[in-house]
Amino acid sequence: MIPKHGQRGPVGIAGGRGVIMPAKKAKDIRYTLKRLWHFFRNEKKQLLIAFLFIMVSGLLGLLVPYFIGKAIDAIFPGKYLVEFQKLRHIMLILLSIYIVDNMLTFLQEYLVAGIAQRVVFTLRENLFQKLQSLPIMFFDTHTHGEIMSRLSNDIDNVSTTISQSIIQFMASSVSILGSLAMMIYLSPLMTAASMITVPMVYFLTRFIAKKTKLLFREQQKTLGRLNGHIEETIAGIHVVKAFNNEEKVIDEFKAQNQILREVGVRAQIWSGFIMPLMNVINNFGFGIIAIFGGSLALRGVISVGVIASFISYSKQFTRPLNELANTFNTLQSGIAGAERVFEILDQSEERKDSDNAIIIKDIKGKVEFENVSFEYKKDEPVLKNISFKVNPGTNIALVGPTGAGKTTIVNLLTGFYEIDKGDIKIDGINIKDYEKNSLRKIFGMVLQDTYLFSGTIRENIKYGNLGASDEDIKNAAALARAEDFINKLPQGYDTYINEGGTNLSQGQRQLIAISRAILANPYILILDEATSSVDTRTELKIQEAMVKLMENRTTFIIAHRLSTIKDADIIMVIDHGEIVEKGSHEELLDKGGHYYNLYQSQFANIDI
Numbered sequence: 001m002i003p004k005h006g007q008r009g010p011v012g013i014a015g016g017r018g019v020i021m022p023a024k025k026a027k028d029i030r031y032t033l034k035r036l037w038h039f040f041r042n043e044k045k046q047l048l049i050a051f052l053f054i055m056v057s058g059l060l061g062l063l064v065p066y067f068i069g070k071a072i073d074a075i076f077p078g079k080y081l082v083e084f085q086k087l088r089h090i091m092l093i094l095l096s097i098y099i100v101d102n103m104l105t106f107l108q109e110y111l112v113a114g115i116a117q118r119v120v121f122t123l124r125e126n127l128f129q130k131l132q133s134l135p136i137m138f139f140d141t142h143t144h145g146e147i148m149s150r151l152s153n154d155i156d157n158v159s160t161t162i163s164q165s166i167i168q169f170m171a172s173s174v175s176i177l178g179s180l181a182m183m184i185y186l187s188p189l190m191t192a193a194s195m196i197t198v199p200m201v202y203f204l205t206r207f208i209a210k211k212t213k214l215l216f217r218e219q220q221k222t223l224g225r226l227n228g229h230i231e232e233t234i235a236g237i238h239v240v241k242a243f244n245n246e247e248k249v250i251d252e253f254k255a256q257n258q259i260l261r262e263v264g265v266r267a268q269i270w271s272g273f274i275m276p277l278m279n280v281i282n283n284f285g286f287g288i289i290a291i292f293g294g295s296l297a298l299r300g301v302i303s304v305g306v307i308a309s310f311i312s313y314s315k316q317f318t319r320p321l322n323e324l325a326n327t328f329n330t331l332q333s334g335i336a337g338a339e340r341v342f343e344i345l346d347q348s349e350e351r352k353d354s355d356n357a358i359i360i361k362d363i364k365g366k367v368e369f370e371n372v373s374f375e376y377k378k379d380e381p382v383l384k385n386i387s388f389k390v391n392p393g394t395n396i397a398l399v400g401p402t403g404a405g406k407t408t409i410v411n412l413l414t415g416f417y418e419i420d421k422g423d424i425k426i427d428g429i430n431i432k433d434y435e436k437n438s439l440r441k442i443f444g445m446v447l448q449d450t451y452l453f454s455g456t457i458r459e460n461i462k463y464g465n466l467g468a469s470d471e472d473i474k475n476a477a478a479l480a481r482a483e484d485f486i487n488k489l490p491q492g493y494d495t496y497i498n499e500g501g502t503n504l505s506q507g508q509r510q511l512i513a514i515s516r517a518i519l520a521n522p523y524i525l526i527l528d529e530a531t532s533s534v535d536t537r538t539e540l541k542i543q544e545a546m547v548k549l550m551e552n553r554t555t556f557i558i559a560h561r562l563s564t565i566k567d568a569d570i571i572m573v574i575d576h577g578e579i580v581e582k583g584s585h586e587e588l589l590d591k592g593g594h595y596y597n598l599y600q601s602q603f604a605n606i607d608i
């Protein structure tokens with residue numbers, strides 16, 4: 001339910017315009033990990049407790065091979081006799097170790113699951129809040145699916161990585177260091193011999209990690225693109241079907257899905273190499289220990305029990321080493337996710353209010369554009385040096401061919417985008433000097449493609465003024481002539497509207513949007529007249545409601561209906577980003593210029 005461009009409520013004021021760049025250092029793993037660590041700042045105590053549990057559990061694990069060795073020597077003490085008393089004692093110790101170890105394992109997982117969920121909760125919250133503060137330009141340059149992918153898949157990846165990796169890293173470190181100590185204690189000679197495999201593990205892991213890192217990054221990126229395509233197809237499903245373009249979108253989907261499959265397979269194959277290769281190296285290591293240990297035992301330097309303990313320790317040394325190598329893969333995927341999340345967190349936000357920003361309490365509604373120029377893309381000017389003045393309470397109709405720049409004018413006035421050159425003033429004060437939130441509140445908009453959120457009709461109208469009472473909502477709906485159709489619905493104001501208002505007709509959606517604007521009671525009104533036809537009665541209703549709404553308010557109308565245009569106080573004809581004519585209907589007709597031509601081509605045969 002992300003509010004869309006053009007809605008009241010959390011609309012955006014554009015700040016740092018320009019191309020959206022990835023964070024400068026975002027591709028550096030250490031940098032990403034450091035930033036991720038920042039989200040653990042409130043978890044240090046919990047992490048320490050988890051670490052203590054893991055350490056105790058690791059130490060207990062280290063005792064097991066030692067006692068197993070002792071047990072073997074008790075069965076096989078050289079005299080072919082079993083020392084039952086000693087064996088029973090050792091077994092009891094081992095049983096206690098297993099019980100305590102399992103309890104500790106449960107507690108670790110419980111703690112770490114909590115930590116991971118809290119961290120991801122904060123990350124998700126930061127990301128969503130950040131999205132609200134990003135300029136509209138950001139949403140123009142990223143598909144919704146791509147953004148959703150970062151909020152869902154990427155965050156999920158980070159979550160999985162955190163919950164899996166924390167225990168793994170801590171437990172493995174304890175196990176590696178502890179087993180190494182025990183191996184040295186049991187036999188420094190055999191320890192030295194078994195260390196031959198360590199550099200092999202290290203270089204292999206590095207080599208594979210380099211490969212998988214790139215592949216996981218590519219995988220997340222492709223998934224984002226695929227989600228973008230899915231989102232777009234679902235949002236535009238009516239158009240897809242109406243133009244019989246199912247096959248085209250399926251083909252596009254297949255192409256993206258194919259790329260995702262290929263990248264996914266390559267990432268999995270490379271990460272899958274790790275375990276079998278490690279096994280080969282480990283078995284090679286065990287071979288060395290067996291041969292070397294055997295010859296030492298034959299010479300009576302060590303006992304068979306010591307060899308058994310040593311092999312167990314060596315397993316406890318190499319297993320976590322392998323697991324660490326494997327976790328490194330999960331980590332790569334998590335880091336790729338985190339990088340993409342941070343990329344958004346690093347985007348430049350809308351312009352911040354200055355310290356002495358003016359909070360608007362009451363305004364008259366005078367609007368001035370002074371030499372305003374604007375371009376969405378560099379070197380493609382959309383508005384060129386526009387200047388005009390509108391007195392309070394005036395109705396101004398913007399007319400002109402499609403793509404002329406009419407919507408852009410209102411987008412700049414409401415602060416959706418920041419201007420490149422010139423000044424926009426309201427009541428003689430530059431809009432940049434007003435506090436952003438209070439500036440937004442002075443506008444009310446009724447746009448052609450009204451966006452309604454999933455929720456009841458009541459909630460959708462209330463979006464215009466969250467503090468409004470039920471009675472205010474009903475009064476607004478009555479003024480907007482929306483009451484009749486709402487009352488006819490079985491559940492009236494509690495009727496549930498689908499996302500986008502798809503279960504209402506276009507006229508009904510417009511009437512709700514008008515009710516919303518009436519409830520907001522804005523100082524300045526922006527109306528984008530619907531071009532598509534609704535039935536004549538509804539159109540009349542909408543017309544009446546609009547007139548009611550426009551009374552005594554400065555109103556900008558992107559006008560398409562002749563009646564609106566004729567009744568406007570001023571008509572501004574826009575063409576190629578410039579004001580080419582300005583005046584009343586009669587004045588402009590008399591002039592015989594652009595407006596006259598437009599009138600002749602579009603309205604001359606229409607009777608009002």
Ligand SMILES: Nc1ncnc2c1ncn2[C@@H]1O[C@H](COP(=O)(O)OP(=O)(O)OP(=O)(O)O)[C@@H](O)[C@H]1O
Nearest residue numbers: 140376377382400401402403404405406407408409
């Ligand atoms: N978000 C955007 N990014 C890049 N270019 C844009 C964007 N929005 C509009 N434009 C371009 O700016 C120009 C003016 O568009 P604008 O929407 O202001 O025209 P308009 O007069 O309102 O047209 P219409 O009557 O069809 O709504 C067009 O060439 C359009 O392609």
